[in-house]
Amino acid sequence: MLLHVPNVLTRDELAHLRATLDAADWTDGRETVGTLGAQVKRNEQLPDASPVRAELARIVLAALARNPLYFAAALPLKTLTPRFNRYTGGGEYGFHVDGAVMNLAQGEQLRSDVSCTLFLAEPEEYDGGELIVSDTYGEHEAKLPAGDAIIYPASSLHRVMPVTRGARIASFFWVQSLVRDDSQRRMLFEMDGAIQRLRASNADAEAVLQLTGVYHNLLRRWAEP
Ligand code: NI
Numbered sequence: 196m197l198l199h200v201p202n203v204l205t206r207d208e209l210a211h212l213r214a215t216l217d218a219a220d221w222t223d224g225r226e227t228v229g230t231l232g233a234q235v236k237r238n239e240q241l242p243d244a245s246p247v248r249a250e251l252a253r254i255v256l257a258a259l260a261r262n263p264l265y266f267a268a269a270l271p272l273k274t275l276t277p278r279f280n281r282y283t284g285g286g287e288y289g290f291h292v293d294g295a296v297m298n299l300a301q302g303e304q305l306r307s308d309v310s311c312t313l314f315l316a317e318p319e320e321y322d323g324g325e326l327i328v329s330d331t332y333g334e335h336e337a338k339l340p341a342g343d344a345i346i347y348p349a350s351s352l353h354r355v356m357p358v359t360r361g362a363r364i365a366s367f368f369w370v371q372s373l374v375r376d377d378s379q380r381r382m383l384f385e386m387d388g389a390i391q392r393l394r395a396s397n398a399d400a401e402a403v404l405q406l407t408g409v410y411h412n413l414l415r416r417w418a419e420p
Contacts, residue, residue, distance in 0.1 A: 196381040197328055197335050197347045200265045203258050203313055204342040212251055212315055213341075216279060216364055219247050224280055228294075235289030238355075241279040252277040255313060255366050267387045269346055270373040270380060270414075273305045277313070277368040282324055287357040290329070293349045297369060307349035307369035308377070314339045314365050321361030328353045346370075348377045373418040383417070386410050 204212070221239035228236055241248040255277045259265050275297055282288075297305045312326055318338050326337045326345065329352040337345045347353065349369055374380040387410060393403050 196268065196377055196384065197330070197337075197345065198264075198268045198384075199337070199339060200262060200268070200344040200346065201340075202342055203262055203265065203344045204255075205258075206342075208254055208258060209315065209342045212254065212366075213364070215247060215251060216241075216281070216315065219279075220245070221281055224288075227278070235287075235291055235354075237286045238280050238282045238288060239286070240281075243278070248279060249276070251279060251366070255368075265344065265346070268380070268384050269309045269311070269370050270383070270418075271309075271370045272373045272419075273299065273303075273371040275299065275305055275307075275368045275370075277366045279315075279364070279366050281365075282321075282355060282358040282363040283361070285357050285359060286363075287323075288355040290352050290354045292352055293369065295349075305369060305371045306375070308372040308375055308380075309346050309370040310349040310351075310353070310367070311344055311346045311370065312337070312365050312367045313344040314341055316362060316364040317341045321363045322359045323356045324358040324363035325356045326353060327356060350377070374414070375419060376417070379413075379417050383410065383414060386413075 219241055222242045224238040224240040225233040225236050227240060293307050293310055295307060297307055299305050317340060324338060328335045328347045339345060372380055374383060390403060390406050390410060
């Protein structure tokens, strides 16, 4: 499932992130991928151990935690501490699949089910830089307003088009979802949305309660661990 999550960050948070990132020290983005990824990746990242990354990641995680649309779609169990990247001067990231298992702190691991990109530059600030996600329904393109996020299956082939003017700045991270399977997660998301709409329209309360029960029982059946 590909989903646009609008307004993840407030204007103040976005301004703070951008001011900090515009003054930050960047490093070669190939440091955090394997040899295959390194052949197609040309961008810059904040170093993993950078205190700036830690501070900004906390802001992103807090913003996600208060976003019901993001929560309903990703059903997050574990989230990788968000990273930050920048594409300039023709920088791009060719077609690749994200690593399936990632290392967290304290020897813990995360299975990447959901990939997320949070855009931190306005589309007018740069040319190119579209995120292209290729799935069974074809290729989808995303270039969103600053402060908006896109989530998509980590299993998908995807790429970032060359940035030919300006700078594309973003945060990106992976989520291990309570529900591993993308199609099951999508059904739960759609059901959750339908229940919210029924509730808001003062539909038959008993029927809404019954549907809510089915939602939770499906989640109980599909949730891991
Ligand atoms: Ni990727």
